[in-house]
């Protein structure tokens with residue numbers, strides 16, 4: 092176990108992962124709209140051009156489709172591209188490239204070809220981003236075989252998962268919630284790798300099993316602090332990936348707690364939370380109360396401040412749900 | 422034209438033609454190649470001449486009408502036919518069929534969803550520059566594929582970034598059964614591309630000499646100067662759009678037009694130039710032997726068994742292998758998660 096006292100923000104952690112990856116391997120390069128300018132993708136690409144030159148990080152025309160195939164062509168030829176979209180919504184242009192080409196590249200070559208690329212995409216979530224700038228489509232991507240959907244929940248997770256994604260031989264869609272960029276955490280300095288497919292037990296508890304991913308993990312952590320006062324605690328699993336996570340640890344936890352809540356920052360229908368709940372149901376593990384979830388309403392996202400605020404859940408909803416279920420099933 | 426070059430181009434051409442004629446013979450009666458196929462009989466000239474100029478580590482990204490490019494780029498006929506049979510010895514392990522034929526060994530890739538491969542060549546060319554290889558990438562497409570927006574994005578990117586991509590558009594005037602005049606008021610694709618100020622070339626009438634001359638000059642130039650070029654060749658598909666049977670009973674192409682192009686079959690011209698029945702016969706025999714042994718190989722091979730495991734590679738880069746062993750384990754639960762207060766930023 093490594094201990095560290097160095098605190099980084101989520102965006103600093105991502106920048107550090109990219110910087111280290113570019114140092115380790117000259118085949119790593121970064122491109123996308125505005126990656127080397129002004130806001131530097133929430134400061135995650137700041138100074139990289141000075142360090143590595145314009146051949147390793149470059150701005151592009153607004154041609155998401157061709158850029159995605161550009162990444163595919165370069166990855167197939169042995170490079171390790173990182174393509175960045177300032178909003179995940181822009182990526183919808185590239186469904187053909189992802190679904191008809193990138194996702195099946197390894198499959199249709201019978202394992203002879205590889206597609207080691209990373210697509211970083213930012214979820215707008217909050218501050219009036221509205222219906223075209225705040226969608227989170229991880230569940231849609233997660234449906235397609237051959238893609239790995241990674242959703243970091245904190246700075247230390249972001250660094251390790253991004254390094255793993257960059258050096259993985261599979262295509263990774265790396266989804267970052269904008270609301271996390273300023274969250275802070277201790278982060279080890281050396282490059283390290285985290286296992287994309289193994290959920291991380293973020294906190295240990297006794298009464299509940301909470302499964303989450305991305306920003307939902309932080310909201311759940313906040314809920315746990317409140318519930319401490321009521322002497323209620325839970326195991327919190329950060330699934331890390333929206334589609335390649337393994338269930339073993341979660342099943343073990345459920346055998347102990349017998350209560351399940353899935354917390355997801357995304358639409359609830361046909362989703363990550365649907366998947367977790369159905370796998371638990373299929374496992375036959377007997378629960379004391381029906382499995383439940385907290386996720387976004389099945390509606391497009393309103394811009395107006397008050398409506399928007401009500402659209403997203405906070406730690407209070409988690410606290411209430413857990414309290415109610417817990418008290419009802421004691 | 423030098424004799425040796427002429428013979429090589431002829432061999433390429435004849436191989437593509439005869440191999441596909443064999444496929445037509447066998448497809449229905451035997452019903453063992455159960456996958457859609459887009460044959461390129463009538464359009465062999467471009468791949469045959471291009472094949473002559475490609476070097477090791479050059480790559481081709483082709484549209485669905487790909488057999489000619491696969492074979493001309495030194496792809497193994499055995500593996501191609503086995504692929505059509507769905508055999509494990511197929512170039513894609515029997516998982517892709519004709520529509521997405523590819524070969525990692527020869528840098529040949531294709532796909533049947535319009536226009537994706539065309540744009541992929543641009544990223545491939547970027548990789549070649551990054552790795553300081555003196556190679557080119559070829560992107561092949563039809564006139565129909567050139568109607569997808571991604572093609573213009575790709576041409577712009579290649580031009581902007583000065584990447585050695587040879588864009589080839591085989592304009593056979595039809596997208597499935599729809600004439601180009603029903604699809605656009607500019608029936609020359611190169612006219613639409615000119616606005617990017619990328620170098621464009623138009624080759625009419627299946628003109629062997631002109632095509633050879635242009636490719637010779639252009640490809641040499643591209644290796645030196647690292648600039649993309651857009652080449653449009655006017656050509657004609659002799660068979661149906663898809664499958665072994667003709668589709669002219671649907672009357673979507675005028676008889677006069679069909680006859681015009683069939684009378685200009687480049688194969689006739691090539692054989693006239695060689696002007697020796699003896700040589701032609703020798704070459705033909707060799708090719709027929711290769712075809713027979715390819716089909717035998719495919720017949721004898723086992724049907725594909727492995728599939729699911731190929732969805733993911735699950736491996737990691739060699740660059741971090743040693744480093745990966747020393748991976749750091751730490752548990753974030755030991756650390757204090759300190760969310761910032763106030764606005765996200």
Ligand SMILES: Cc1ncc(C[n+]2csc(CCOP(=O)(O)OP(=O)(O)O)c2C)c(N)n1
Pocket residue numbers: 459484485486533534535562563564565566567593595596597662
């Ligand atoms: C995105 C997409 N739309 C439609 C099709 C169906 N389709 C397959 S081939 C084809 C015609 C393409 O014509 P062209 O590019 O000129 O090539 P040709 O078949 O003439 O060689 C069409 C429309 C497809 N494969 N992909």
